[in-house]
Amino acid sequence: MKTNANGLTNRQSLILRTVVEAYIDNGEPVGSKYLCECGRFSCSSATIRNEMAELEACGYLEQPHTSSGRVPTEAGYRFYVDSLLETYNSTASDVERIKNALKEKRAELDQILTQASRLASSLTNYTGLAVRPGQRAGAFCRYEAICLSPRSLLLVMINPDGTAKTRNLRTDFDIDKTDADALARTLNSCIIGLSASDITLPLMMRMEEMCAPSSQLASMAVKCIYETATERNDGDVRIEGVNRLLEYPEYSDTESIAGLLGLGDSKNALLDLVRDSGEGELDDGDDVKILIGSENRLDALGSSALVFKTVKRGGKVVGAVGVIGPRRMKYQNVISMVDSLASGINELIGDDMLLPTSDTERNDGNE
Amino acid sequence: MKTNANGLTNRQSLILRTVVEAYIDNGEPVGSKYLCECGRFSCSSATIRNEMAELEACGYLEQPHTSSGRVPTEAGYRFYVDSLLETYNSTASDVERIKNALKEKRAELDQILTQASRLASSLTNYTGLAVRPGQRAGAFCRYEAICLSPRSLLLVMINPDGTAKTRNLRTDFDIDKTDADALARTLNSCIIGLSASDITLPLMMRMEEMCAPSSQLASMAVKCIYETATERNDGDVRIEGVNRLLEYPEYSDTESIAGLLGLGDSKNALLDLVRDSGEGELDDGDDVKILIGSENRLDALGSSALVFKTVKRGGKVVGAVGVIGPRRMKYQNVISMVDSLASGINELIGDDMLLPTSDTERNDGNE
DNA sequence: TTTAGCACTCTTGCATACCAAGTGCTAATC
DNA sequence: GATTAGCACTTGGTATGCAAGAGTGCTAAA
Numbered sequence: 001m002k003t004n005a006n007g008l009t010n011r012q013s014l015i016l017r018t019v020v021e022a023y024i025d026n027g028e029p030v031g032s033k034y035l036c037e038c039g040r041f042s043c044s045s046a047t048i049r050n051e052m053a054e055l056e057a058c059g060y061l062e063q064p065h066t067s068s069g070r071v072p073t074e075a076g077y078r079f080y081v082d083s084l085l086e087t088y089n090s091t092a093s094d095v096e097r098i099k100n101a102l103k104e105k106r107a108e109l110d111q112i113l114t115q116a117s118r119l120a121s122s123l124t125n126y127t128g129l130a131v132r133p134g135q136r137a138g139a140f141c142r143y144e145a146i147c148l149s150p151r152s153l154l155l156v157m158i159n160p161d162g163t164a165k166t167r168n169l170r171t172d173f174d175i176d177k178t179d180a181d182a183l184a185r186t187l188n189s190c191i192i193g194l195s196a197s198d199i200t201l202p203l204m205m206r207m208e209e210m211c212a213p214s215s216q217l218a219s220m221a222v223k224c225i226y227e228t229a230t231e232r233n234d235g236d237v238r239i240e241g242v243n244r245l246l247e248y249p250e251y252s253d254t255e256s257i258a259g260l261l262g263l264g265d266s267k268n269a270l271l272d273l274v275r276d277s278g279e280g281e282l283d284d285g286d287d288v289k290i291l292i293g294s295e296n297r298l299d300a301l302g303s304s305a306l307v308f309k310t311v312k313r314g315g316k317v318v319g320a321v322g323v324i325g326p327r328r329m330k331y332q333n334v335i336s337m338v339d340s341l342a343s344g345i346n347e348l349i350g351d352d353m354l355l356p357t358s359d360t361e362r363n364d365g366n367e
Numbered sequence: 368m369k370t371n372a373n374g375l376t377n378r379q380s381l382i383l384r385t386v387v388e389a390y391i392d393n394g395e396p397v398g399s400k401y402l403c404e405c406g407r408f409s410c411s412s413a414t415i416r417n418e419m420a421e422l423e424a425c426g427y428l429e430q431p432h433t434s435s436g437r438v439p440t441e442a443g444y445r446f447y448v449d450s451l452l453e454t455y456n457s458t459a460s461d462v463e464r465i466k467n468a469l470k471e472k473r474a475e476l477d478q479i480l481t482q483a484s485r486l487a488s489s490l491t492n493y494t495g496l497a498v499r500p501g502q503r504a505g506a507f508c509r510y511e512a513i514c515l516s517p518r519s520l521l522l523v524m525i526n527p528d529g530t531a532k533t534r535n536l537r538t539d540f541d542i543d544k545t546d547a548d549a550l551a552r553t554l555n556s557c558i559i560g561l562s563a564s565d566i567t568l569p570l571m572m573r574m575e576e577m578c579a580p581s582s583q584l585a586s587m588a589v590k591c592i593y594e595t596a597t598e599r600n601d602g603d604v605r606i607e608g609v610n611r612l613l614e615y616p617e618y619s620d621t622e623s624i625a626g627l628l629g630l631g632d633s634k635n636a637l638l639d640l641v642r643d644s645g646e647g648e649l650d651d652g653d654d655v656k657i658l659i660g661s662e663n664r665l666d667a668l669g670s671s672a673l674v675f676k677t678v679k680r681g682g683k684v685v686g687a688v689g690v691i692g693p694r695r696m697k698y699q700n701v702i703s704m705v706d707s708l709a710s711g712i713n714e715l716i717g718d719d720m721l722l723p724t725s726d727t728e729r730n731d732g733n734e
Numbered sequence: 735t736t737t738a739g740c741a742c743t744c745t746t747g748c749a750t751a752c753c754a755a756g757t758g759c760t761a762a763t764c
Numbered sequence: 765g766a767t768t769a770g771c772a773c774t775t776g777g778t779a780t781g782c783a784a785g786a787g788t789g790c791t792a793a794a
Contacts, residue, residue: 050767166531396787436786
């Protein structure tokens with residue numbers, strides 16, 4: 001028996017593939033009879049039974065109970081997916097189509113990710129996932145202050161990527177445009193690039209001095225900036241279309257659903273997951289990542305598969321989009337869809353929203 | 368038999384209340400024997416059976432099947448809730464506690480609502496709901512333009528309530544602070560208070576002229592403003608903690624869950640629901656609203672109850688928070704919690720985030 | 735008007751039997 | 765040596781029958 005590089009004969013590989021695909025399609029354990037009659041093999045069911053017993057010994061297949069058909073194990077899916085990865089390619093037309101769908105709602109990254117998550121879900125009929133890792137506190141690169149009324153002021157905090165956050169400051173005393181401008185100048189000259197712990201009392205005092213006569217404004221603004229920066233630090237996870245999974249029998253019990261719904265609460269674990277798998281690979285992380293069953297550390301996803309790809313801006317990972325579904329997922333479609341989606345987002349945010357200032361220094365090594 | 372205003376004898380009312388409360392607690396049909404032994408009645412089970420038959424005839428109770436205990440009908444819950452509403456009162460300490468919980472994440476209304484939804488869910492162990500109706504397109508009251516780099520510009524669009532949206536404009540040509548200032552001046556003088564259909568070609572031309580030499584900027588900005596304004600128009604619905612409902616047997620089938628999860632998609636229906644019930648009541652809408660089962664028009668909520676209260680800012684409805692749960696909901700707790708929560712939000716956004724301009728004229732009649 | 739008692743209905747749980755699907759194994763065949 | 769046909773075996777799912785339990789409605793008596 002001549003075996004291939006992976007230790008299986010050609011026929012065994014073909015049987016495994018066929019089992020995986022049949023199970024993906026029908027969701028029911030596939031037996032030797034079915035395989036024998038599907039036309040791909042020119043041997044009897046007995047032979048196939050022998051081969052399947054072999055595949056089970058290798059850990060690629062298993063039976064839910066004695067005397068039912070076989071079902072792929074995690075390793076079985078992994079084998080299937082790995083052999084698939086070499087051949088998939090997302091067509092340019094897909095990318096174009098997805099990009100157009102995204103473009104209608106072109107806006108901030110937050111909204112793009114939400115859209116992407118929805119899109120991923122509706123295109124695949126599984127659950128869509130979008131992740132934005134937290135940003136470092138105090139990462140704003142510029143501030144502006146706009147005087148709205150004698151006693152309120154809009155603070156604009158601009159991120160290096162060109163997006164911005166705004167917050168409303170209300171004062172007990174009257175202020176005017178001069179005060180606002182002074183505040184902006186002070187902030188821009190004093191606390192750019194500083195984290196909260198870098199802000200010392202002497203610095204605060206100097207800033208208040210620069211903002212005089214409305215010196216109180218400076219401390220209010222700094223507090224506000226600190227709050228905003230740390231609050232952003234959480235990162236963000238969008239999960240859309242969990243209800244689509246209810247169609248699949250593997251999610252017919254409430255527990256699995258509860259797990260998925262609770263996923264939003266375990267933000268950090270998901271963020272870690274994306275981050276880790278992005279860095280740990282040998283390649284530079286530009287591929288679609290696939291985690292099947294217990295390959296991820298999240299209990300809630302123990303019986304699911306996760307297909308995702310990171311989104312980059314200027315060479316830095318700024319998020320990820322993907323799909324959560326049953327382990328018997330239509331990997332072929334999903335992989336190319338996720339790839340296209342990530343590419344579409346990359347084009348969108350890369351082309352249209354990146355500030356030239358950081359664009360020119362694409363590979364700054366400040367990590 | 369002397370009946371009360373509602374057509375029931377005192378004993379019947381008491382039986383109904385007891386049935387509702389017992390069913391809320393246990394989730395199982397309650398029979399005459401249970402009632403007889405609970406200590407509230409000094410008559411035999413046979414008498415209670417007669418009374419319950421009467422209550423069933425009135426439409427307040429029903430039996431899942433012959434020979435099981437009784438279960439409240441929608442009308443039964445309604446009776447219970449209405450008799451409850453006269454007596455509930457949210458304690459000041461509740462409001463304080465909730466306000467503190469919200470304050471940690473004080474930010475924009477969007478975030479407050481998300482937080483409120485989570486809070487509602489965790490405090491009641493049901494599903495939390497927060498709704499923000501859409502804002503009129505073109506409702507921005509002021510614009511600012513900040514030049515970020517020679518070829519990109521941050522457009523700040525300020526709402527009447529003091530919140531702001533920002534968008535990044537990327538140009539093909541170089542711009543500087545002068546251009547940005549000119550753009551802001553132009554926008555502020557030309558399109559404040561205009562809807563998209565009010566913007567005519569002559570107006571556009573005049574604006575481009577005012578922005579010269581970078582006249583192209585004006586049309587880019589207007590398009591961007593239009594997109595942003597209409598996109599906000601959607602309103603927003605946050606549903607948090609659906610997984611908590613999985614604990615309750617009435618949501619053990621996947622269909623009911625699917626309905627709830629799909630609720631996010633039928634945004635508009637929910638928004639209408641909140642709007643309509645806010646206006647249609649006799650009182651001025653300051654009460655907690657309760658919709659039980661088919662009292663709302665959403666199929667997905669047909670077997671659920673919805674308890675919510677609108678959130679106002681300057682006399683105008685800007686959102687609503689509430690709770691979705693099984694019809695046998697702990698109304699007493701939920702009602703006072705929702706009331707406290709809405710009050711807490713009202714205080715937060717009323718006190719801290721309203722622009723003085725509209726704050727001073729709190730009761731301006733522009734609705 | 736209330737109560738005691740009884741017959742009736744319906745659900746639930748349990749044990750049994752049975753069928754269909756699919757396997758593993760052995761012996762015969764290419 | 766690889767393949768095949770045939771048969772015994774295992775298992776889940778479904779239908780059936782039976783007994784227990786819970787609760788009601790009704791009637792007759794207090």
